[in-house]
Structure formats: C-alpha cells, structure tokens
Amino acid sequence: MKNKKTYFGSLIILGKSNTGKSTLLNRLMNKNISITSFRTNSTKNCITGIKTDKEFQCVYLDTPGTINNIKQKEIIKRIIKTERKYMSILYLTKYLYWDNEDFLFLKDIKKYNIPVILLINKIDTIKKKENILSYIKKIKNKFIFSEIIPISSKTGENIDRLISLIKQKLLLRPHIFPKNYTTHSSVSFMISEITRKKILFFLKKEIPYNIQVLIKKLKIIKGEYYINAVIKTKYSKYIKILIGKNGSMIKKLSTSARKEIQIFLKKRVHFFLTVI
Incomplete structure (x- = not known):
C-alpha cells in the first residue's frame, strides 16, 4: 500500500499594529488561538497555531508588536532564518494604510527569498469596493508579491480563497505534529x-x-x-x-x-x- 501524500509548511503573519493579525489567525484556525483586542500591540508572544486538514498541515506564527520596533525585527528575522525553507509570509495591511514603513520592512526581508502574500484586510469597512482594484494596481508597483488578496478576517470574506492558496504553497513532506494539535502554547x-x-x-x-x-x-x-x-x-x-x-x-x-x-x-x- 502506497503511503499517503502529505503536505507541510509554515506561515508567519506580519504587518503593522492594528491590521488584524490575531483576528486572521483565529479565523484561519477556526478557533480563538490568539488574543484579539481593540488595543494595539495586544499580542505579546509569538503564537503558534497548528492546523491539519486531511493531508495538509500548516503552522501559523502570529507575531507580537510592530514591524518598526528594532527588537521585534530581530525576532522576526530569527524566525524567518529558522523556518524559511518551508515558509511563506502573510503580510497584512489595511486599505489606504500602505506607507513607506511597509515598503522598507519588506525590502529588508527580501533577501530571504520567501514568497509574500499581501492581504488587504478589513475590506468590510470599505463603502466603494470598486476602488480596491485601483489600489491593488498601485501597490503592485511597490513590491513583488506572489499574490494580493483583499480580505476581511472579521467577516471571513475571501478567507476560503486564502486557505486554498496557502495549501498550494505547502511542500510535499511529512507532517510534524499530531493531527489533533492546535497550538504549541501551554x-x-x-x-x-x-x-x-x-x-x-x-x-x-x-x-x-x-x-x-x-x-x-x-x-x-x-x-x-x-x-x-x-x-x-x-x-x-x-x-x-x-x-x-x-x-x-x-x-x-x-x-x-x-x-x-x-x-x-x-x-x-x-x-x-x-x-x-
């Protein structure tokens, strides 16, 4: 009997404060793994969510703090260096909130050659949805992303599309964790x-x-x-x-x-x- 093919990979969730990183992790996991709050910087630890869906196993890393903090940058780089062989990046921003800080941060980690999926979050708050396409075209000139997806981690809009894309990014290799594991956190x-x-x-x-x-x-x-x-x-x-x-x-x-x-x-x- 042939061994069943299995796929594994890890995704680090990055972005400035208050872009919805923790809410996205909870949505991807379909349960409350990470603390969510209206207060910025509410995630103090790098939460690990482990999601196994049949032959697919994905590890999600939800990073604390902000991307412009020197200590935080070092934490992110350390994670990337350790996991980059099996890693993709989910980079969160909000509609009309992209600025030079985002560009400089992504430019800094470009050397690791890791695929970056840009997620334009909180689209449920946008009244004129037709404006999103022109905004995406503008951002495409700033950085080379493997994919750009407008989402709402709050309502779940386009999350199924994102999950489908994530599965495509996983590599053919054995699962590391038992299928019933959902988090490293004690x-x-x-x-x-x-x-x-x-x-x-x-x-x-x-x-x-x-x-x-x-x-x-x-x-x-x-x-x-x-x-x-x-x-x-x-x-x-x-x-x-x-x-x-x-x-x-x-x-x-x-x-x-x-x-x-x-x-x-x-x-x-x-x-x-x-x-x-």
Missing part, C-alpha cells in the same frame, strides 16, 4: 491570555496593554480544574482599579474569564484571581 499560557483579554476589554485605556497575568497553580481534581491566577502590576494605582469598589471589578474579571476558560478547557473550572 494550557497555562492560554488561560493567562484569556484573562488578560478580559482585563483589556473591561478596563480599556485605564490599564496598560502590557499587564501581566501569572498562573500560580493549576490542578485537576476529579476532572475539574482548580486555577489560581495573579494579575501583576508595578504601580499601586492600577491595583485599586483592578479590584474596583468593594471588589466589583476583580469579581467581574474573574467570572468572565472563568466562563471563557471553561469553554476552552471543556471542563468545569474553579478560578481564583488576585492582584499584586
């Missing part, structure tokens, strides 16, 4: 990200985006999760905000986070959240 990391997302959602600009959530204890007793988490902040003024009047805010954060963690783990969760 359970503790995912719990901390869910909790941090709730903080950003409920407190908006009152709290800095780089707030930390640490998982101090995670136990499974008779099939139920018992989790102790701590919100860590350097400044005492944020402690009062996070606790709220008579503990109202910390209770709201804890309850909302617990419900989403419970959905993620598919088990009953006992969640205890404090602030230091």
Whole structure:
C-alpha cells in the first residue's frame, strides 16, 4: 500500500499594529488561538497555531508588536532564518494604510527569498469596493508579491480563497505534529491570555496593554480544574482599579474569564484571581 501524500509548511503573519493579525489567525484556525483586542500591540508572544486538514498541515506564527520596533525585527528575522525553507509570509495591511514603513520592512526581508502574500484586510469597512482594484494596481508597483488578496478576517470574506492558496504553497513532506494539535502554547499560557483579554476589554485605556497575568497553580481534581491566577502590576494605582469598589471589578474579571476558560478547557473550572 502506497503511503499517503502529505503536505507541510509554515506561515508567519506580519504587518503593522492594528491590521488584524490575531483576528486572521483565529479565523484561519477556526478557533480563538490568539488574543484579539481593540488595543494595539495586544499580542505579546509569538503564537503558534497548528492546523491539519486531511493531508495538509500548516503552522501559523502570529507575531507580537510592530514591524518598526528594532527588537521585534530581530525576532522576526530569527524566525524567518529558522523556518524559511518551508515558509511563506502573510503580510497584512489595511486599505489606504500602505506607507513607506511597509515598503522598507519588506525590502529588508527580501533577501530571504520567501514568497509574500499581501492581504488587504478589513475590506468590510470599505463603502466603494470598486476602488480596491485601483489600489491593488498601485501597490503592485511597490513590491513583488506572489499574490494580493483583499480580505476581511472579521467577516471571513475571501478567507476560503486564502486557505486554498496557502495549501498550494505547502511542500510535499511529512507532517510534524499530531493531527489533533492546535497550538504549541501551554494550557497555562492560554488561560493567562484569556484573562488578560478580559482585563483589556473591561478596563480599556485605564490599564496598560502590557499587564501581566501569572498562573500560580493549576490542578485537576476529579476532572475539574482548580486555577489560581495573579494579575501583576508595578504601580499601586492600577491595583485599586483592578479590584474596583468593594471588589466589583476583580469579581467581574474573574467570572468572565472563568466562563471563557471553561469553554476552552471543556471542563468545569474553579478560578481564583488576585492582584499584586
């Protein structure tokens, strides 16, 4: 019996802040792998999503921060050097948001000879869709892309077309991960990200985006999760905000986070959240 042909590759999702990188990853994975927020720079780690669809296996890397940050550029280059043999790039921009910063960044990584698929995101916000074609023609003169696709990671418009193209980019080689794997991220990391997302959602600009959530204890007793988490902040003024009047805010954060963690783990969760 002949071995079944399998295809594998990795895609790094790049772009400036607030272009929808995390939302795109969640859409491609068809589940919430990466934190999404209205706040820019909300992704602090390089999230790995692993998607296996029959003979196709793809690893998605959602990068944190912005492309103009020196430290961030080094992280991206390190990833590219390691993965470039099996890699393509998904580069996100928004309609009319392309500028010299995008061009300089892509020019800098051109030396790696990696295919770059340009995704013009958030087209659901464009009133005159006919303007997109002229915009694409303009961008084609800026850089050589393997493909340019207008998408909406929010509504899913053209995502099927993108997934079909991604599969074409994968190489004929064995899968690296078991088919049921969806992320490298540990359970503790995912719990901390869910909790941090709730903080950003409920407190908006009152709290800095780089707030930390640490998982101090995670136990499974008779099939139920018992989790102790701590919100860590350097400044005492944020402690009062996070606790709220008579503990109202910390209770709201804890309850909302617990419900989403419970959905993620598919088990009953006992969640205890404090602030230091």
